[in-house]
Amino acid sequence: MKDFFNYEVIAECPHTRARVARMSTPHGIIETPCFMPVGTQATVKAMAPFELEMLGARIILSNAYHLYLRPGVDIIEKAGGLHGFMGWDRAILTDSGGFQVFSLASLRNVSDDGVEFQSHLDGSRHFLTPASVMAVEESLGSDIAMCFDECTSYPISEEDARRATLRTIRWAMLCKQSHSRPDQALFGIIQGSVFPELRRLCGEALVDMDFPGYGIGGLAVGEPKRMMYDVLELMDQLLPRSKPRYLMGVGHPLDMVEAIALGVDMFDCVLPTRNARNGSVLTSRGMLNVRRQELKDDLSPLDPKCNCYVCKNFSRAYIRHLHKAGEILASRLCTWHNLHFMLELAREARRTIVDGSFPRLLEYCRKVFGDETD
Incomplete structure (x- = not known):
């Protein structure tokens, strides 16, 4: 993996936990902290790829759930993967689609094995497992893939949050076991809502699995800002400084800069x-x-x-x-x-x-x- 993906801290703020790093991928070097424009459907809405290059974007985000449902993985594979399909030769991160499964799909049934759900597009039924999601992301050929996780809303009971956290840990292990593409980095995702003990439980478990990077999910979903920052302070204590941290779905200017001060590297919104x-x-x-x-x-x-x-x-x-x-x-x-x-x-x-x-x-x-x- 080090031949394809590497993260190196090159400067640190003497007053905060902020740092500058270089992250190398098969499609170029990304300097962090970085903001990733969102191209959910293999396009950043209203922008052409060459315009994103002119703006200096080095990495964008796409969504495995949406691309799995439409146009389907087969056509993207025939195009040479997501880079060829959308005409973008810089880095791509694919979200597994866990958030979309839980927020968009209807009639879903969650078990430890995966999620059975009905498509929000045409009502067709699907069953996603950690292994099948890894197969989709590997076929898409993104530079960074995210584990399949169980997302939670806010507010949520501690009991329900614990259940989702334990399932997220189990799925992270299964994703790591299933993932085999050497030129694609797989990031784990830490859940636990606003409960410190659950965040600690999930963070420690995923750090033990030794992922090359870590997503922090389940924030900016309605919780008070102070709670979000408290979670990020805890993550700064738990996560290794030698690996990138990605705050998922957060991109308000102040939230981004506050999170940078707490050691976060990557953002999308x-x-x-x-x-x-x-x-x-x-x-x-x-x-x-x-x-x-x-x-x-x-x-x-x-x-x-x-x-x-x-x-x-x-x-x-x-x-x-x-x-x-x-x-x-x-x-x-x-x-x-x-x-x-x-x-x-x-x-x-x-x-x-x-x-x-x-x-x-x-x-x-x-x-x-x-x-x-x-």
Whole structure:
């Protein structure tokens, strides 16, 4: 595995637990902390692969559950794997789809062996096991695959959370036993909701299994922010500093920077692209709704401090006009800008960790975005 995947810490913040690392994969080197644009259906909505390259994205995320149901693994294999199918020659991480099985599928039946469920697309019935999910992810050919896990909602009883945690541990062991592709790193996923003893139980069990990296799942599902940060503090104590940590599904600017301060390396979230399609953009002064009436005559850029293609070439008034007219370009331009913001924020985190000024970035994000995470 070391021939294909390697993680090396190259700088650490003297004031926090933040660090900068280089992670090598078969499709290139990724500097962390990093934000991964979400391409659930083998595409980042409203963006072409070459545009993502222009933005500096080195890794994107796709979803094994969705691709298994549509278009199916066979056609992707015929195309030479997911990289060839979607025309993306940089790194890809595939989520196993555990969250989607539990949130989208109807009539599901969970057992220690796997999950029987009804497709949200056509009602067809399927049975996913740790072994079958590994087979799907290996066929997709992603650089990083995630274990199959049982996701939980919030709030949840400690009894139900324990049951899901024990099942997640069992499935992680079965995934590791089934996974055989040497050019694909398999990350374990730590569950346990907001219960410290369950998080510790799951974390210690998965560390003993010696995965090359670890996902932290089951957060940002409605729990208070302080609870999420408490879990991350515990994970920083439990997880080896020599391996990458991936906070799954979290991508609000402040949450990302707070998590970086607690030793997290990798992030993904649909909100920057979803919000963009709804006219909500990230700026150095916080969120901006471009549909607002007062922007009708505003010829300034979305963010005067931003140097992205959109801010260099288009005004708030123009982008508002596009949204009001229902033009596709509105979604494309706002998505471009929001992804640039998140990727640039990760780059700024790396820069400030190296030069020792990361705490100033953290305080800035708390000031600008703090009210939005309460």
